Amino acid sequence: MTAQLIDGNALSKQLRGEVAQRAAALTAKGLKPGLAVVLVGDNPASQVYVRNKVKACEDVGFHSVLEKYDATLSEAELLARVESLNNDPSIHGILVQLPLPKHIDDHKVIEAISPLKDVDGFHVASAGALMVGEVGFKACTPYGCMKMLESIGMKDLRGKHAVVIGRSNIVGKPMAMMLLAANATVTITHSGTADLGAMTRQADIVVAAVGKRNVLTADMVKPGAVVIDVGMNRDDEGKLCGDVDFAGLKEVASHITPVPGGVGPMTITMLLVNTMEAAERTFAAA
Numbered sequence: 001m002t003a004q005l006i007d008g009n010a011l012s013k014q015l016r017g018e019v020a021q022r023a024a025a026l027t028a029k030g031l032k033p034g035l036a037v038v039l040v041g042d043n044p045a046s047q048v049y050v051r052n053k054v055k056a057c058e059d060v061g062f063h064s065v066l067e068k069y070d071a072t073l074s075e076a077e078l079l080a081r082v083e084s085l086n087n088d089p090s091i092h093g094i095l096v097q098l099p100l101p102k103h104i105d106d107h108k109v110i111e112a113i114s115p116l117k118d119v120d121g122f123h124v125a126s127a128g129a130l131m132v133g134e135v136g137f138k139a140c141t142p143y144g145c146m147k148m149l150e151s152i153g154m155k156d157l158r159g160k161h162a163v164v165i166g167r168s169n170i171v172g173k174p175m176a177m178m179l180l181a182a183n184a185t186v187t188i189t190h191s192g193t194a195d196l197g198a199m200t201r202q203a204d205i206v207v208a209a210v211g212k213r214n215v216l217t218a219d220m221v222k223p224g225a226v227v228i229d230v231g232m233n234r235d236d237e238g239k240l241c242g243d244v245d246f247a248g249l250k251e252v253a254s255h256i257t258p259v260p261g262g263v264g265p266m267t268i269t270m271l272l273v274n275t276m277e278a279a280e281r282t283f284a285a286a
């Protein structure tokens with residue numbers, strides 16, 4: 001079996017086209033969606049991601065502002081900037097790029113963002129809304145994974161067993177909640193799981209979100225399973241790679257996401273979707 005690729009760039013193109021249409025319609029009614037992107041420090045990867053986010057905003061017709069600060073910015077100063085953006089009517093979504101420098105408590109900063117503008121979906125209010133099925137913003141990476149499953153006809157996951165590898169607040173846990181909301185039977189595995197392969201071999205869907213190469217190999221999945229790779233690592237030659245053994249798994253899985261070109265671009269796409277939603281909610285509430 002050679003797995004079919006789930007192409008995050010192609011799906012992003014389609015979804016971003018839909019966002020651009022919604023943005024044009026809302027702008028014609030007098031409200032242009034606006035996103036504020038805040039970067040503290042000079043992490044090279046973060047610089048690429050924020051640049052790509054601003055460019056993506058331009059492409060779909062959003063207003064965007066990029067606020068860059070050097071790593072000496074204090075926590076109090078950052079909290080003051082967030083508060084100012086909370087009160088800025090031209091801004092409907094705020095994201096503070098992670099990771100933040102060590103002297104800043106990222107939890108404190110995320111909680112300072114208004115839940116109405118929390119387009120990253122990281123606020124406790126957003127996580128709680130997802131947990132109980134209320135209106136909120138979904139974390140972009142797992143939301144993108146759900147859209148990728150939907151694109152291969154896996155929207156209602158009734159009868160399917162999904163295994164998530166990883167339990168982070170920004171990917172693993174919300175991923176599990178979204179899969180559950182789509183009626184999957186969900187198992188969350190992590191560094192304390194005794195026999196990972198015994199779990200993943202039972203899965204119809206495996207989502208790997210650990211941040212470590214080769215956590216999932218061909219002998220660990222059943223033939224025909226769907227593999228979603230959230231990882232973003234470098235191999236020995238410095239080439240970008242995910243968490244799974246792509247070469248081995250593509251001979252066993254029915255569908256697999258590549259790295260690069262899979263979940264990464266979908267993360268930015270879902271940020272646009274959330275910002276669009278935030279602007280539409282603002283318009284509806286006015």
Ligand SMILES: Nc1nc2c(c(=O)[nH]1)N[C@@H](CN(C=O)c1ccc(C(=O)N[C@@H](CCC(=O)O)C(=O)O)cc1)CN2
Nearest residue numbers: 049095096097098099120140260261262264265267268
């Ligand atoms: N505030 C946030 N911080 C971080 C998030 C987030 O969702 N919100 N996620 C990650 C980084 N991230 C977005 O910010 C992100 C990572 C990767 C990609 C991406 O498109 N990757 C490309 C490859 C890019 C490259 O060549 O380096 C791909 O996979 O094709 C987009 C967004 C941590 N921080």
